[in-house]
Amino acid sequence: MGSSIRWASFLVSAALLVSCKTQLQPTVNKVQYYQIDANYSIDSAIVKYYSPYKIQLESEMNRVIGFSDAHLTKTREAESLAANFFTDALLWKGQQLDPAVQVSFATKGGIRSDLKAGNITVGNIFEIMPFENSVTVLTLSGKDMLRWADYMARTGGQPASGIKLLIENKKVKEFLVQGKPIDPNQTYKLVTYDYLANGGDYVDFLDQVLDRKDYTQRIRESLMEYVSELTKQGKHIQATIDGRVRIIE
Template sequence: MDASIVADSSIVNYYAPYKAKLEAEMNRIVGYADNHVTRNRNAPESLMGNFFADALLWKGKQLDQEVQASFATKDGIRADLNAGNITVGNIFEVMPFENVVSILTLSGRDMLRLADYMVKTGGQPVSGITLVIENGKAKEFLIQGKPINPDAHYKLVTYDYLANGGDYITFFDKPVTRKDYNQLLRETLMEYVSDLTKQEKHVQAQLDGRVQIIK
């Protein structure tokens, strides 16, 4: 195929209205970021990771008030957010996959397995969780500010790809309960940003020490 092939005008005219509608939706502004919300796979936490996990926890608590924490992975976040207007298309770039929100009830022992995974991988995006890593071990691991009780149960929100064992995750293999929702992760991010906008707020991602590595 090269420039010598002429487009069929009847086909172009057929899809042009749909193309224009799609472009208008992708360019729709849903919010505003005060700073460049960046990823960093080599750091224990990042601006984008914190934003992403906070949005996930926000939705998780809407779906189930007992949800205490959220968990994602660095590799699942596919783009940064530039400072300035945030469009629907920007959110699609961050989360291009059709993943849905999942809420799991986990034993305290499985939560400790989650901590071990975070230690081995140098931290992952979380909210509602505090982890301090020292000398390759979890020195402190808290959920909502409290130490994990191995015999207790905890509700955590994530998404189906991870709940199914994606990114080499094994600690979700025996949840006490699991519920998948008809709620795309991408829609969750858009709703979170739109809610901030309705409150006349901007995305203001910050590093807050929720995951720290002490060498």
Template sequence: EGGRIPVDSTWDAEPDAEAMALLAPYKKQIDSVMCRVVGTAEMSMDRFRPESLLSNLIADVLREAAAEVQGTPADMGLINIGGIRNSLTEGAVTIENVFEILPFENSLCLLTMKGSDMKQLFENIAVRGGEGVSGIQMEITKSGKLLRALIGGKPVDDERTYTVATVDYLADGNDGMTALMQAGKRVCPKGATLRGLFAKYVERHTAAGKKITSRMEGRVTIKE
């Protein structure tokens, strides 16, 4: 065949160029969406256990988002550290950053829980060595035992009902959050993706002239 390029490889090479030409206008569109700046982060934030700046922020976003469903924020916000896949760096926040941080198709779920089930939930979180929480304070041991928990600064009342704003993935009992399956009521508003809620939160703060910030507050502490 005297060094001729095999027919297959030339055939393979052609559609790629064609496909690229076809996709070019869409890529341009996607790039412009992904590069859109939605706000500014005051500081770099990472995610880790037992408590971190970024997991605190995202749990706050979930807890506040409940107000659109029930008129007031939830008693507790909860996000799994494993669902946060990247850190947020200081400076401009783009839609691409939001996708990198929250790549999963997770959506808001608002659960109504009895106090006794909330205690079980805190035990689930203790076993994991902490998760992203808002509205509560917990003390746990290194070995994953729950020592103490407060909701809104008060001890848990077994007979009272509380609301937990989390994502559907956890509401289904994944990542060891089996207590969430005891919820008496479950509302998962259509189209309320965590990614969308987070982007909206950033945009709302930007419109009010604020940068995105977070604090370490001893939400989950490990006692020896």
């Protein structure tokens, strides 16, 4: 705990230094360490202050919004159950925002957790997508769609929906969008999130987009809406490995 206190003091000092316009150089005249352990009694006034917020937060996080028939695992494989659930939900939301959207794209690193079988809570969705990323719809040329496929082939496959991609020796062997080969003379609409659209996660094929539309809709909110909509229809989450991204050994 002592190291935590030292780090906290350092961060506070750094924040104050950055926020000042004057060029101040921090100095330490005397260092004193405090041991924080079970010998310290709980401050009832502080507990009383935050308890209502804690109860409200826990109530919302534990709210059940759906049900998954299987444990949706997050793996580094070309295709995973969690990835297919995630991108199917993203494609669903993208087509709500723009019916012309044909495909969705995420990365393995952006999906942060498995989704266990059974009840799905709001907290479970936060675990999968804890970031504040929002929905972005991009218009790409046929050429840049092929660059997307090359990116996925080089990186061992990435989460996607609306496609069929066959990879051999880190090269694209087959690439279909909505069941059809890419037409270099056509344009395509892809839904993703702002972090990737800005080049995050080493995404290098979105530097020449023909059009970009950013929405305030959070990815996390989209996942919740997708699960809730299935629940309204009396359906469960039933993600499967369907061969949308496959590597030939």
